Amino acid sequence: MTRRGRLVLFTAAGAGLLAVLVIGFTGLPSFGDYHGVYGRVLDGVGVSERHATDLITALNFDFRAFDTLGEEFILFASVLGVALILREMRGEYQRPRQEEAEEHMFAGASAALRALALFLIPGIIALGVYIVVHGQLTPGGGFQGGVILGAAPLSVFIAGRYLRMRRLAPHQLIELGETLGAAGYALLGCSGLVFTGVFFKDSVPLGVPGHLLSGGQMDIASVLVGLEVSGAFLVAWTEFLDQAMIVSGGGR
Amino acid sequence: MAVLQAVVLVAVAVGGGAVVLAPEPLRQTLVLGVFGFALTALFFVFQDPDVALSEIVVSAVGVPVMVLLALRKVSQHDREREQQEDET
Numbered sequence: 001m002t003r004r005g006r007l008v009l010f011t012a013a014g015a016g017l018l019a020v021l022v023i024g025f026t027g028l029p030s031f032g033d034y035h036g037v038y039g040r041v042l043d044g045v046g047v048s049e050r051h052a053t054d055l056i057t058a059l060n061f062d063f064r065a066f067d068t069l070g071e072e073f074i075l076f077a078s079v080l081g082v083a084l085i086l087r088e089m090r091g092e093y094q095r096p097r098q099e100e101a102e103e104h105m106f107a108g109a110s111a112a113l114r115a116l117a118l119f120l121i122p123g124i125i126a127l128g129v130y131i132v133v134h135g136q137l138t139p140g141g142g143f144q145g146g147v148i149l150g151a152a153p154l155s156v157f158i159a160g161r162y163l164r165m166r167r168l169a170p171h172q173l174i175e176l177g178e179t180l181g182a183a184g185y186a187l188l189g190c191s192g193l194v195f196t197g198v199f200f201k202d203s204v205p206l207g208v209p210g211h212l213l214s215g216g217q218m219d220i221a222s223v224l225v226g227l228e229v230s231g232a233f234l235v236a237w238t239e240f241l242d243q244a245m246i247v248s249g250g251g252r
Numbered sequence: 253m254a255v256l257q258a259v260v261l262v263a264v265a266v267g268g269g270a271v272v273l274a275p276e277p278l279r280q281t282l283v284l285g286v287f288g289f290a291l292t293a294l295f296f297v298f299q300d301p302d303v304a305l306s307e308i309v310v311s312a313v314g315v316p317v318m319v320l321l322a323l324r325k326v327s328q329h330d331r332e333r334e335q336q337e338d339e340t
Contacts, residue, residue, distance in 0.1 A: 056302040131305070139301035147309040154317055233314065240321040248332070 051206040052136040052215035060141060061221035065200040068221075069189060072228055076182050079232040086239040094246050109158050117159035124152040132226035136215035142225025149226065150233030162241060171238065178231025184224040188217060253297075260297045263290040281319045285312055 001009075029035070042063060043055065052058040060068050088094070109117065128149035135141030156165045188200070195203035207214035267287035274280035288311020295304035 054302070056300075140305050141302070144302065144305040144309065147306065147314065151309060151313045154313060237317060240318050244321040244325045244328070248328075 047209050050202075050215060050218075051209040052218055053210055054136055054138055054141070056139065057135040057141045057218055057222065058215065060143075061135070061218040061225075062200075062202060062216070065189065065217075065221065068225070069186060069200075072182055072185055072225060075229065075232050076178070079178070079235050082236045083239050086243050088247055092247050094248070109160065114159045117155045118161075121152050121155045121159075124148060124155060128152065128226075128230070132222055133212065133219065135222035136218040137210065137212070142222040143229050145222075146226040146229025147233055149230035150237070153234060154237060157241060162245065166238070171235070174231055174234045174238065177227055178235055181224050181226070181228025181231055185221060185228065188221055188224060192217075256297050260290065260294040264294050267291075277319070277323055281316050281323075284319075285316050288312055288315075 034040075042059065046052055046055040046058045050058045050062055052062070128145045128151075130145070131140035131148060132142055132145030135145070153162075153165060153169075156162055190199070192201040192203055193199050202216040204216040204220065206216045213219060264287070267283070267290040271280060271283050271287050274283045288307060291311065292304045292308040295301070295307055
């Protein structure tokens with residue numbers, strides 16, 4: 001297509017898009033003007049009916065737990081795709097392991113940065129666990145805490161200890177953790193089906209609002225989702241790290 | 253509060269533009285990280301700390317690591333091919 005043709009096409013399409021956007025935006029309710037009934041109802045019943053002080057978590061793991069099941073398997077499937085694409089292919093080979101000595105150099109971090117990265121790991125893990133188990137009390141929950149937990153091994157990588165960690169936590173172990181999280185969450189839904197007759201209906205005692213063990217199944221769901229999400233990010237990151245550090249060769 | 257909201261909205265608009273206009277992938281990744289912080293501030297100011305938490309981890313750690321490692325792999329791949337061509 002010529003430059004002129006593209007310009008004409010863009011002008012026509014851009015004008016159409018602009019018109020649609022203008023019509024759409026003028027029909028929006030004004031800023032902060034909310035009239036949804038569902039939202040107002042949920043806003044009022046979070047603490048009284050579900051004993052959870054963080055309404056977002058109550059929404060994710062209780063009122064709309066079924067949606068979270070779908071989201072979880074979106075993540076699961078996409079990470080599966082990453083692992084499939086980045087697998088070791090024909091013509092590719094693992095470089096000889098001399099680079100364990102050079103590993104310190106790979107991330108290009110100075111000695112001070114490497115030491116700091118090692119020092120940070122326990123803190124990151126503690127923060128991740130805290131966010132996961134306090135999901136129903138304060139902002140955060142399984143997803144947020146899970147991503148933080150998944151970030152801890154990147155600190156290991158910056159510290160230049162990735163290949164050693166890989167021996168301690170091989171792929172199978174990480175994948176097992178991810179699978180357990182995903183399957184466990186689906187089974188939690190089935191437990192509702194067994195004990196109350198409704199998929200994902202809470203069958204766990206609700207506890208006292210504001211206590212660590214409150215909100216019924218939210219704590220369990222949060223831990224399971226945390227396991228799944230941290231596992232998913234770990235699988236993706238280790239695949240990327242393996243490609244960059246270990247796998248070599250292979251044409252196009 | 254309204255002033256703060258206006259500030260973060262402008263920051264997100266400018267940041268998003270800057271990501272698109274950044275010339276090379278390496279710099280683009282860094283600008284993307286800064287844009288992520290602007291988005292985090294936006295979610296926080298608009299009273300959604302849950303999403304802000306997810307956003308800060310994904311934008312500051314998740315995406316840059318994948319992009320940087322992919323960039324490294326691409327350049328490594330190019331180097332290997334050049335070496336092969338030199339040998340033949």
